[in-house]
Amino acid sequence: MYSEKVMDHFTNPRNVGEIKNADGIGEVGNPKCGDIMKMYLKIEDGVITDVKFKTFGCGAAIATSSMATELVKGKTIEEALKVTNKRVAEELGGLPSAKLHCSLLAEQAIKAALLDYAKKNNIEIEELKDFDPNEDPHHH
Amino acid sequence: MATKVYMDYAATTPVKKEVLDSMIPYYTEKYGNPSSVYSLGRESRKTIDESREKIANILGANPKEIYFTSGGSEADNWAIKAVAMANKDKGNHIITSKIEHHAVLHTCEYLEKHGFEVTYLDVDEYGMVDLEQLKKSITDKTILISIMFANNEIGTIQPIKEIGQIAREKGVYFHTDAVQAVGNVKIDVNELNIDMMSMSAHKIYGPKGIGALYIKKGVKIDPHIHGGAQERKRRAGTENVAGIVGFAKAMELAYENLEEHISKLTKLRDKLINDVKNKIDYVRLNGHPEKRLPGNASFCIEFIEGEALLLNLDMAGIAASSGSACTSGSLDPSHVLMAIGLPHEIAHGSLRLTLGDFTTEKDVDYVVEKLVEIVDRLRQMSPLYEKVKGV
Numbered sequence: 001m002y003s004e005k006v007m008d009h010f011t012n013p014r015n016v017g018e019i020k021n022a023d024g025i026g027e028v029g030n031p032k033c034g035d036i037m038k039m040y041l042k043i044e045d046g047v048i049t050d051v052k053f054k055t056f057g058c059g060a061a062i063a064t065s066s067m068a069t070e071l072v073k074g075k076t077i078e079e080a081l082k083v084t085n086k087r088v089a090e091e092l093g094g095l096p097s098a099k100l101h102c103s104l105l106a107e108q109a110i111k112a113a114l115l116d117y118a119k120k121n122n123i124e125i126e127e128l129k130d131f132d133p134n135e136d137p138h139h140h
Numbered sequence: 141m142a143t144k145v146y147m148d149y150a151a152t153t154p155v156k157k158e159v160l161d162s163m164i165p166y167y168t169e170k171y172g173n174p175s176s177v178y179s180l181g182r183e184s185r186k187t188i189d190e191s192r193e194k195i196a197n198i199l200g201a202n203p204k205e206i207y208f209t210s211g212g213s214e215a216d217n218w219a220i221k222a223v224a225m226a227n228k229d230k231g232n233h234i235i236t237s238k239i240e241h242h243a244v245l246h247t248c249e250y251l252e253k254h255g256f257e258v259t260y261l262d263v264d265e266y267g268m269v270d271l272e273q274l275k276k277s278i279t280d281k282t283i284l285i286s287i288m289f290a291n292n293e294i295g296t297i298q299p300i301k302e303i304g305q306i307a308r309e310k311g312v313y314f315h316t317d318a319v320q321a322v323g324n325v326k327i328d329v330n331e332l333n334i335d336m337m338s339m340s341a342h343k344i345y346g347p348k349g350i351g352a353l354y355i356k357k358g359v360k361i362d363p364h365i366h367g368g369a370q371e372r373k374r375r376a377g378t379e380n381v382a383g384i385v386g387f388a389k390a391m392e393l394a395y396e397n398l399e400e401h402i403s404k405l406t407k408l409r410d411k412l413i414n415d416v417k418n419k420i421d422y423v424r425l426n427g428h429p430e431k432r433l434p435g436n437a438s439f440c441i442e443f444i445e446g447e448a449l450l451l452n453l454d455m456a457g458i459a460a461s462s463g464s465a466c467t468s469g470s471l472d473p474s475h476v477l478m479a480i481g482l483p484h485e486i487a488h489g490s491l492r493l494t495l496g497d498f499t500t501e502k503d504v505d506y507v508v509e510k511l512v513e514i515v516d517r518l519r520q521m522s523p524l525y526e527k528v529k530g531v
Contacts, residue, residue, distance in 0.1 A: 007451075031524060056443060059447055061445070
């Protein structure tokens with residue numbers, strides 16, 4: 001049911017772990033729904049120099065977290081904000097329809113971590129003005 | 141990776157060689173339609189009669205009380221819908237439990253749309269129904285009680301005889317889905333006060349696509365499939381002769397060696413349960429500690445998710461199952477795990493390992509070894525585990 005790419009990222013997830021003194025940390029999802037993603041960012045001069053994640057969830061949740069970290073690593077904040085759930089799913093060679101919400105969670109985890117960074121540094125990120133990291137993607 | 145260790149016997153079982161051998165002639169040489177008058181047909185009829193008698197004898201039933209179906213789901217559908225239809229003048233109330241198989245639950249929900257009322261009994265933390273709640277739920281409109289013999293997910297065995305006794309005293313029919321219990325528990329339908337009982341061959345090393353409904357003589361029930369005169373005019377359609385032969389053979393084998401089967405599986409199961417509990421922390425056993433199927437070990441492993449676990453086990457060549465949301469195809473974990481009171485986050489980490497006649501001690505050791513590694517790996521990347529560990 002999963003593409004080879006998904007299985008690859010599930011079996012050998014990239015960037016697993018955490019970053020001590022991360023510049024931005026985002027946690028989305030809830031254990032009730034069966035998936036939580038926690039994303040750590042290291043940001044220097046507006047560029048994401050390092051990223052790590054921890055995920056509680058199914059195969060798709062772990063694979064999308066892994067792919068999302070790859071897509072934002074080395075990118076500017078502006079570029080990272082353009083990483084949509086659609087893009088994550090496409091890069092993974094598609095996801096079963098029942099698992100698409102997992103890719104939304106990955107997009108949200110990045111945004112939540114960036115929002116945390118912005119708050120800590122008193123920066124306003126225009127794109128995150130209406131973003132609510134506590135919103136449950138399952139009920140969209 | 142090819143499956144090295146199969147631990148999903150509650151899902152289905154391989155067909156035993158003796159069973160397959162007994163079936164083959166009925167596909168090739170002895171293919172006559174049992175309803176035909178010539179000898180080739182009569183031979184098929186005779187074989188069906190003999191198979192029916194074998195199964196009836198094992199269950200303490202009369203051969204006329206055994207009706208072949210395509211399997212357990214059909215038997216459940218038939219029992220519930222057809223008793224409801226035949227007794228609707230008497231009442232419109234059915235009692236079942238919250239942990240039934242979907243073949244029972246969805247049938248009851250269907251009947252609710254057609255004017256029937258259904259009470260879904262609670263179960264305790266071990267998955268046991270409460271006999272007092274059952275008694276209190278019976279009204280003068282109650283026509284049927286349907287409670288499963290043993291649960292497919294958590295393995296809990298219900299007090300069937302007592303439930304049957306209560307039903308009989310109140311003049312209510314009692315149906316039990318015994319798909320998981322057959323071949324694992326000694327069953328005498330009269331001793332256990334059972335009026336109807338669903339069975340399936342492929343859970344006991346027989347073929348898929350064949351099962352039966354026991355219907356006690358005198359039970360008022362409508363025919364299920366209208367058509368020819370097969371199955372005493374209650375379930376039309378040319379009989380699955382080879383399937384029936386295989387089912388009877390599988391039943392014979394299961395009950396010839398029942399004691400041995402139970403003691404072997406119980407020993408392996410207890411070893412599995414103890415090893416898992418000793419080697420992995422934050423694990424709980426689902427279901428009743430003693431009153432459970434001999435081959436069922438159902439766990440919840442905290443801070444990880446069932447599907448991720450199953451995929452990793454599969455990569456290690458282990459076939460298992462889970463009641464997590466991601467494997468059930470919905471956003472909710474299994475209704476059984478919810479009914480025994482597990483919080484969502486714990487139910488998501490469920491793992492069912494079911495053992496059978498071909499399971500060895502080496503298999504158990506291999507599964508435990510791999511499970512320890514996989515759980516550790518998944519927990520290392522789980523933000524929930526990090527919180528508990530205070531890392």
